[in-house]
Amino acid sequence: MLGQDRLEIGGKSFSSRFMIGTGRYPNPYIQQEAIKASEAEILTFAIRRVNLDAPDEDAILQHLDGMNFTYLPNTSGAKTADEAVRIARLAKASGISNWIKVEISVNEKTLLPDPIETLKATEILAKEGFVVLPYTSDDPVLCKRLEEAGAAAVMPGGAPIGTGLGILNPYNLGLIVEEANVPIIVDAGLGSAMDIAQAMELGASGVLMNTPVAKAKDPIKMARAMKLAIEAGRLSYLAGRIPKKKYATASSKLENLSSK
Ligand SMILES: CC(=O)[C@@H](O)[C@H](O)COP(=O)(O)O
Numbered sequence: 001m002l003g004q005d006r007l008e009i010g011g012k013s014f015s016s017r018f019m020i021g022t023g024r025y026p027n028p029y030i031q032q033e034a035i036k037a038s039e040a041e042i043l044t045f046a047i048r049r050v051n052l053d054a055p056d057e058d059a060i061l062q063h064l065d066g067m068n069f070t071y072l073p074n075t076s077g078a079k080t081a082d083e084a085v086r087i088a089r090l091a092k093a094s095g096i097s098n099w100i101k102v103e104i105s106v107n108e109k110t111l112l113p114d115p116i117e118t119l120k121a122t123e124i125l126a127k128e129g130f131v132v133l134p135y136t137s138d139d140p141v142l143c144k145r146l147e148e149a150g151a152a153a154v155m156p157g158g159a160p161i162g163t164g165l166g167i168l169n170p171y172n173l174g175l176i177v178e179e180a181n182v183p184i185i186v187d188a189g190l191g192s193a194m195d196i197a198q199a200m201e202l203g204a205s206g207v208l209m210n211t212p213v214a215k216a217k218d219p220i221k222m223a224r225a226m227k228l229a230i231e232a233g234r235l236s237y238l239a240g241r242i243p244k245k246k247y248a249t250a251s252s253k254l255e256n257l258s259s260k
Pocket residue numbers: 021022023044045074076135160161162163164187188189190208209210211212
């Protein structure tokens with residue numbers, strides 16, 4: 001039923017709307033099985049964790065060999081636009097990907113994205129032909145500016161990375177989706193299948209997550225739960241929910257009950 005409903009980004013078409021992170025799993029076996037269970041087609045990882053001299057032999061990517069992914073390397077660890085641009089160019093030059101998740105944070109406590117540096121880096125990298133997916137705060141104006149700067153998709157955070165707090169500002173996320181002409185991917189801070197379904201019901205085109213899967217008691221089961229939540233939320237969004245009302249409406253007609 002969802003077969004024709006595909007996610008299009010940067011000239012590629014995906015049947016899955018799940019982007020999954022590769023870090024923080026208990027071991028490589030569970031990482032691999034969880035990623036398989038997620039049926040994600042887009043994989044993200046920090047470039048600073050990859051051996052750029054021999055990306056094919058890298059420990060993170062090696063045991064995922066044979067699985068057909070689009071790689072979305074990220075610039076985590078960058079504190080400025082210049083650093084993010086340099087990291088992205090290195091990843092491209094080493095043949096990993098010309099897709100890049102711009103992730104720039106200065107504040108170690110919140111890891112919240114720096115909006116000004118993120119916009120700068122997005123502008124530069126989009127002009128250089130990268131497929132740029134910036135991780136950003138959930139500000140509708142900024143998300144629009146990133147789209148105008150050439151982002152192939154925009155990725156507002158639900159909450160700070162790794163917190164599992166869910167979508168802190170559903171109102172903003174609704175506005176962002178309403179205004180967008182590129183896919184909106186909710187990235188970071190999600191905790192459970194409920195958060196994922198909510199993001200999709202608000203009209204997000206997809207979800208990126210790492211911690212809620214990797215740190216779950218059973219990451220493989222959780223990866224499957226998240227996949228199903230994405231599909232359920234997407235179907236619910238497409239089907240159109242009923243409007244909320246203050247008072248009851250009977251499910252069957254009551255008019256003639258008193259005369260019988
Ligand atoms: C792996 C990655 O890209 C993370 O930085 C991302 O933002 C996911 O956040 P969570 O770990 O909260 O899912």
